[in-house]
Amino acid sequence: MKRKILIHPDPRLKKVCEPVADISDELRRLADDMLETMYDAPGIGLAAPQVGHLDRLIVLDCVKEEGAAPRPLVMFNPEIKAASDEVSVYDEGCLSIPDQYAEVTRPREVEVEWLDRDGNLQRETFDGLWATCVQHEIDHLNGKLFIDYLKPLKRQMITRKMQKLKREMARA
Ligand code: GNR
Ligand code: NI
Numbered sequence: 001m002k003r004k005i006l007i008h009p010d011p012r013l014k015k016v017c018e019p020v021a022d023i024s025d026e027l028r029r030l031a032d033d034m035l036e037t038m039y040d041a042p043g044i045g046l047a048a049p050q051v052g053h054l055d056r057l058i059v060l061d062c063v064k065e066e067g068a069a070p071r072p073l074v075m076f077n078p079e080i081k082a083a084s085d086e087v088s089v090y091d092e093g094c095l096s097i098p099d100q101y102a103e104v105t106r107p108r109e110v111e112v113e114w115l116d117r118d119g120n121l122q123r124e125t126f127d128g129l130w131a132t133c134v135q136h137e138i139d140h141l142n143g144k145l146f147i148d149y150l151k152p153l154k155r156q157m158i159t160r161k162m163q164k165l166k167r168e169m170a171r172a
Helices: 025-040 128-141 152-171
Strands: 045-047 057-060 073-083 087-094 097-107 109-115 121-127
Touching (some): 025 045, 025 057, 025 073, 087 128, 109 128
Antiparallel strands (some): 057 073, 073 109, 087 097
């Protein structure tokens, strides 16, 4: 089932999310719905707070080659264990901030530990788009959006555009 994606500004997108204590069937269903919502958007990642759930859960699939096998990842309680000194710059977007893009600088490589949907501990080093995306998603769990890395004026400009968009969406 597809879920509705919250649009910034929304107080739920600013909250620090709660660690998942046990991976229930309900949370597994939420993860499946998030993947469906992400692929439908389409997007390469989605965090639980973007669909109004304040749990530490993200999903991602950054395979972009046409015809390549998909790699849907479900991460409960993801944690960055190590980050490279080397950085990379990526033109980021966010499904909660539609049609707005800006360059964000982040570590080029990150080692991430998480629980998979069966509760098994996983650890993997990501680079390229995967590294950017997993950091963007973990930021969501800490109430942080990519626009928080921008200069205040640019952030304010984007926030005003989103307020206008939400007013128009409410009228339609
Ligand atoms: O779909 C998305 N694309 C994207 C592009 C560059 C950097 C990060 C992302 S994540 C975004 C989906 C989203 O908003 N996830 O929270
Ligand atoms: Ni996002």
